[in-house]
Amino acid sequence: MTEDGWETYSPESDPDVHRWQQAQRERQERESAAAAGPDPELIRYRVVAQRTDPDHPGAVTLTHYTYAESVEEAVAKVRQAHEKPGGVYGDQGLCRMVEVVEESWDSKVRQQEESRRRYLTTILENATATVRGRELEDPDADLVSRLDDFFTRAVVFPDPHTPGVHPRPHQATFGWSSEQPHIEHASDPGRALALFLLAYLDHHGLALETAVRTGDQSVPEPVGGGRPSPEAEGGEAPAELVDLVLAVCEQHYAAVTGTSSSQWDQESSRELVDIALRTVHLADREAYTQALEEYLVANRARLEQLWRVYGPAGVFPPGVYHLVELPGSFVLCERLKTAPMWLEGIWARECDSETPLERLREAWLYGTDKDGGR
Secondary structure (H helix, E strand, C coil), X not given: CCHHHHXXXXXXXXXXXXXXHHXXXXXXXXXXXXXXXXXXXXXXXXXXXXXXXXXXXXXXXXXXXXXXXCHHHHHHHHHHHCCCCCCCCCCCCCXXXXXXXXXXXXXXXXXXXXXXXXXXXXXHHHHHHHHCCCCCCCCCHHHHHHHHHHHHHHHHCCCCCCCCCCCCCCCCCCCCCCCCCCCCCCCHHHHHHHHHHHHHHHHCCCCCEXXXXXXXXXXXXXXXXXXXXCCCCCCCCCHHHHHHHHHHHHHHHHHHHCCCHHHCCHHHHHHXXXXXXXCCCHHHCCCHHHHHHHHHHHCHHHHHHHHHHHCCCCXXXXXXXXXXXXXXXXXXXXXXXXXXXXXXXXXXXXXXXXXXXXXXXXXXHHCCCCXXXX
């Protein structure tokens, strides 16, 4: 620059200086804004885009974040920032927006609430399908109320005191409307689940027990009455049926084990048959002897393996699987396959220890091969 030019030069009139100063101011504004954080009135959004051309290289999905006052503004901001030529929303149309989600704390609570409701709907639909046509005509009102309270606390509204969005009542409707005592934590889904549980247990002949206080002792009694009558589901089978089933068991047991009746505890075997027959529905008892016969014939190889591995000469110490030493164990094997929950419930009510049945269950269902180990 000449001496005359230097004397007449002024930075205020230099466009390059103006551009530099403007760039400096914009940089300082951006740094100040970043340090101060976003406008508290704005909402953070997550915008997800999906690739439209499956053959185009690059990520299948892209995620951008922006602050805006609404979903529409968030979409516009992201599109404006990436709509330049060659950008993901440019002329080539490489991607399209598929999801815009509010990222605020309140939105997360609302999303959790919607997830809870969808999950609860799935539970209720599956429960309805399970017990449809088996509903109880006159369920115990106090028991239903207590189960309702439990399911409401544990499943329907597991944390009702969480601040933020409060859970809304479930919109599912059910066909029961009998009166029940008032409970603070109760809900329609909770009551429905309570009735589903009672209907399911009743179908399998299992009865819940309630404690009746007598002095200083609590005496368990079946809900709704005492022991089932011989004519009721879960009641004792006729002596003639017990004899027939025991004879089938002894016939197959002798063939499998090579032992005779002089080596068996016949009284204990009869008790096992009596317990097993309580889990056979009244309508099925007449044909049960034939059904048991067919089951034992079809599983002959497995029964031989059961005796070989778990019998008195097997690999376990004597007495560990002592049920295997009784012909009545054969009918238990069939019941463990057909009605395991019902059998376990009857056994727990009638026997001092659940261990023998548990060991037989593990041995029969998981310790023998389909082909008998051959």
